[in-house]
Amino acid sequence: AQSVTQLGSHVSVSEGALVLLRCNYSSSVPPYLFWYVQYPNQGLQLLLKYTSAATLVKGINGFEAEFKKSETSFHLTKPSAHMSDAAEYFCAVSDRETGFQKLVFGTGTRLLVSP
Amino acid sequence: GAGVSQSPRYKVAKRGQDVALRCDPISGHVSLFWYQQALGQGPEFLTYFQNEAQLDKSGLPSDRFFAERPEGSVSTLKIQRTQQEDSAVYLCASSSGAGSWETQYFGPGTRLLVL
Numbered sequence: 703a704q705s706v707t708q709l710g711s712h713v714s715v716s717e718g719a720l721v722l723l724r725c726n727y728s729s730s731v732p733p734y735l736f737w738y739v740q741y742p743n744q745g746l747q748l749l750l751k752y753t754s755a756a757t758l759v760k761g762i763n764g765f766e767a768e769f770k771k772s773e774t775s776f777h778l779t780k781p782s783a784h785m786s787d788a789a790e791y792f793c794a795v796s797d798r799e800t801g802f803q804k805l806v807f808g809t810g811t812r813l814l815v816s817p
Numbered sequence: 818g819a820g821v822s823q824s825p826r827y828k829v830a831k832r833g834q835d836v837a838l839r840c841d842p843i844s845g846h847v848s849l850f851w852y853q854q855a856l857g858q859g860p861e862f863l864t865y866f867q868n869e870a871q872l873d874k875s876g877l878p879s880d881r882f883f884a885e886r887p888e889g890s891v892s893t894l895k896i897q898r899t900q901q902e903d904s905a906v907y908l909c910a911s912s913s914g915a916g917s918w919e920t921q922y923f924g925p926g927t928r929l930l931v932l
Contacts, residue, residue, distance in 0.1 A: 745821070745924050746910075746923040751920065798918075803850075805850075805860070807859030807861070
């Protein structure tokens with residue numbers, strides 16, 4: 703079964719600092735990969751996704767992620783954090799091989815941004 | 818345009834009560850998903866519909882959970898004889914197609930508290 707590991711349940715950065723949120727997947731066939739953001743009392747919003755075109759994927763709000771097959775990773779980065787980036791971030795995968803559309807989520811990383 | 822909507826947003830139930838949670842997907846979306854999100858965790862898949870057909874219900878935790886989408890649009894998740902462990906946020910998502918690369922659009926969720 704596919705799984706996703708997000709290292710660090712909480713990440714704290716200062717405003718203007720680099721944001722790095724880690725995601726590793728376990729799958730013999732590289733899956734489709736997604737990053738979602740969740741603000742308090744709201745649903746999840748897609749930041750970006752990897753579907754096997756370019757390995758560097760650019761998303762909304764200045765976020766990007768790089769797919770690295772050799773490292774089974776899909777880490778999320780943003781060059782300069784903004785206060786409005788404080789939220790919960792989830793990495794998720796769907797199965798490319800079977801075509802099953804359900805998403806398998808990691809446990810999430812809460813991003814804290816201090817002034 | 819309108820996104821995915823869910824009602825009610827909050828539900829308090831006494832243990833043993835039956836509850837019904839409603840999801841209105843984005844108009845025209847073929848696929849509909851239900852996820853359960855426990856406090857501090859990532860969403861977990863419950864069930865999947867393609868139009869009115871329930872193609873995957875592998876995530877439903879017990880036979881107390883039942884979902885339907887009779888006309889291929891609105892969906893209802895019903896929980897019978899609620900238990901305290903059913904307390905969670907229930908998220909609905911829809912996507913325009915049936916591929917595992919499709920973006921899923923999430924509603925704001927229904928927060929269920931079972932006392």
